[in-house]
Amino acid sequence: MTQQTADQAAQADPAQGEQNAQALLAGPQSIVTVGVDLFADALVAQSVDVQRVDWRPPLGGTEAEVQKVLFDARRAEANATAISRVLATGAVLVDVRPASEALEMSPGMFFHAGPPITWERASGPLRGALMGAMLFEGLADSPEEAEKLLAAGQLRDGTPITLDSCHHHRAVGPMAGVISPGMWVFEIADPATGRSTFCSLNEGLGKVLRYGAYGPEVVDRLKWMSAVLGPLLQQAVQRRAGSSAGPIDIRSITAQMLQMGDEGHNRNRAGTMMLIRELIPELLELGAPANDVADVVRFCNGNDHFYLNLVMPACKLALDAGRDVPGSSLVVAMARNGTDFGIQVSGTGDQWFTGPAQIPDGLFLGDYGREDANPDIGDSAITETAGIGGFSMAAAPAIVAFVGGTAQLALSTTHRMYDITLAEHPIMQIPILGFRGAPTGIDVVSVVRTGILPQINTGMAGKVAGTGQVGAGLVNPPAECFVDAIKALAATIA
Amino acid sequence: MSTQHVEVRRGHYHDSVTLLSVSRTVAAVDGIEAAQVAMATPLNLDVLEGMGFHLPALAPDDLVIALRFEDDLDDGDVETARSAALAAMEAALTRRDEPGETQQDPARTTGLALQRKPAPLVLISTPGASAGAEAWDALQAGSSVMLFSDNVSLDTEIALKQEAARRCLLVMGPDCGTAxxxxVGLGFANVVRPGPVSLxxxxxTGAQQLLALLDAAGVGVRHCLGLGGRDLSADVGxxxxxxxxxxxxxDEGTELVVLVSKPADPAVVNRLDELAxxxxLGVEWAVLGRSDEGFPDLTRAAERVCERxxxxxxxxxTWSPTANAAAHPTRDHEIPVPAPSSGDHEIPVPAPSGDDHEIPVQGGAGEPLLRGLFAGGTLCDEAMALAATQLGPVASNIPLDASWPKLDASGPSALKGALATAGHAFVDLGDDTMTVGRAHPMIDPSLRLEAIEEAARDARVRVILLDVVLGHGAHEDPAGVHAPVIRAAIDRATADGRALDVVVSLTGTAGDPQGxxxxxxxxAKAGxxxxxxxxxxxxxxxALIRGESR
Structure with missing residues (x-):
């Protein structure tokens, strides 16, 4: 439902009722039928234009909860409020800062993707990334020592090691999503409210920390990113933000990339180029050593996913605006830690609804196969939660080769996502659909009623710690997240 | 070390996702152990080296074709595999999708269907537990609802109707069979000629009976708006x-309204009368109740409409039972009482056979019984009300009066047990408790056919009274499936040496598909x-029962 129709829904329109009665008594030209085919057939026999609903019972036997939530007097207005806040959120790049400072992190603190999880339940790639972060922070001398300390839950000096969700700290991270105090993070802000969110800097593809690799080349790259990349980006970003041009507009670049064949999750090539185009003049004028500037530009340019880490916090910024509206069934986060897939819903606060993360269908690098893949992992499903990524696959038809599909699959996937979303984004538009707005704002009720699960495009990490990326593909959340969410929503209604 | 083929094409760009798919195609060629077709990005170079390929210096814009052949191939086999693999690669790289139709999946909820294409009415027949959600969608989209579903809770009904009233929309139902x-006929509807009366x-089935009677009287019907059986209760108001x-x-064409209801709350009836x-609006009331309390029956209501x-x-x-000759409508003014079955009173009662000892002996102390087996709830109500004036309180699964015996109809087998010991009894086989997990008896008559057979085996039963309803939505030939079972029931009773009469109330019009x-x-031909x-x-x-008792 668009914002406009949601507003209309909140108030009755008796004139509409009279029009309805007229159309009805004049002999209904068309009738929607739901249920037994016999009645639809009888209407067809009377030459009525019949639209048959392809009805099925709601997921998980939640008939009572579906009705309770639908009938909730707060619902129409709550969803309209939540989604309009999401759609109104801007996103500009205001700073690049060390996580220790931006996220108030101290040694021994690690944030990770997905719902909260313990070391014991953590998957291979998350464990590998945590071990790599221990090595990067200088808290362990070997992967073995890192593993031992993480399992024991404390650093050498007895300081407790704490793991927590990025999402609990206004942050997101792709794949394992591990953020440690010494890493640098982008800060994205909403100009209207000043609210901000954070995301790590993207390391590139292959053997990288976020895919669970922790070898010396991974740690060396992270050290260079903190020593050279982060500080230079910080100066360039601050310089640009302070200029008459103002900060780089991430929402605007994201809208443009959708019109250039990217979907903002698994294709970020156009977005990356547009970002670099904005940064190069600032970098050149910093007076920094030319080889450092060249290394920074080469690094960003050589990584088609560099911009992903700006799309993600921009999406989180928008969705955070939709949080905590009582009665709203808007999904405000979908995130995976490699073991659990979790969602959060506007009307149920910070509660996570989880189910087992699935293994994506897709293509594998080199000799890797499905048996090498870890279940779904990463906060990057925040892009789908915000209506891009898999939801806007129609904008990036090349993506469908992941499942051996056709360009038609991309179109039909996006069409299907309109059936479970509350709005069409006024800024994020899909050219091939006549610049129709991206399907934005997943409604728990619609998912449960239609059985259509959100479509996510994703990378695949190796299940053994240290492996790195093994492929990429398409995946859905487990249905139980949405079943549990609607039960909890129903329980909030008197 | 197995044989390799590494080829570089400078400046041949292909999307990485396309290339992953191409690699998979090439790797499936006979004789190929592994294949990677990729742009020479740093990541892909790592992967290729990890696969054991030896590579020249490359730039990221270069397309690398790397093949590893299976170990035990001779030179000829390698060449065959190489050309097959390269041909497969070229084919995959130049593959073009046929730009087919983008078929939109059918809408899975009423809300989605109405978003795609508005309609003034939604006809809902899902299981009751889900009907509220679909109806709510319709009302939010400004559409009226016909709610055929039963087993919808009273709270749900009230919430839907309050929302509909706020929006000036109609909710016809729940458990609304006819409109x-x-x-346009919706659900179970008879084909009638247009005219000045709206129901x-x-x-x-009360509405259908009136449609049938008015049609027979030559009075046309404009609309029939359903309400659901509980609408005139104190709860729904x-x-x-x-x-x-x-x-x-x-509605300018409506000259007279007939309001039909099962027994209703008097205060609600008064309020609606004042509103009309x-x-x-001229209103003729056809609210059922105990006829000894002055409520008219449906036939009397139809007659009053004619008079007005x-x-x-x-x-x-009426059609008399005819064993052989074709039946034809009788036109007597007297209510014709069917002739007693042949052989009644005259043929001596045969002694029970040895294996028959459980069947009570005919002619015992028991009063001959009437069994009403109805598919239509209102027809059942009306029949009970009339019968009770002559026979006293009758047993039913939907008793008209709380003091009457209540039949346990929690399911078909409970009902069978209850009927075995009941006196005169009237069963509504279309009641909610009987239709859980099965179609309404007007669609699927099997439950009633079994009940007729059961009544024929019960020596106490003298008369079976049943309704057969025609029209859109009903079984395509209800008379055809009931006739042989009726015939068999009468034959069985005759063979057992007792009389059994079957009386049918047939609700239908000349225009109905079944005729x-x-x-x-x-x-009638079936007896x-x-x-x-x-x-x-x-x-x-x-009258048959009374004649028997005398």
């Missing part, structure tokens, strides 16, 4: 009836006495 709007019906009256008050008067419109009240058609007269004749008027059918059945 006719603007000439507002809290009763599906006539919410849908009020909307229906307001809607019809704006204030709207300037200045139409001659007809003789309601009223053909259906009636088939039933049933057939009446268009449910009230007349009931009186005939009661």
């Amino acid at each position: 006719v709007v603007g000439g 507002v019906a809290a009763s599906g 006539g919410l849908a009836a009020e909307q229906a009256l307001r809607t019809l008050a704006r 008067a204030s709207l300037g 419109l200045g139409v001659q009240v007809p003789v309601w058609p 009223r007269d053909a259906s009636a004749e088939a039933l 049933a006495a057939v009446y268009l008027s449910n009230a007349e059918a009931t009186r005939a059945a009661v």
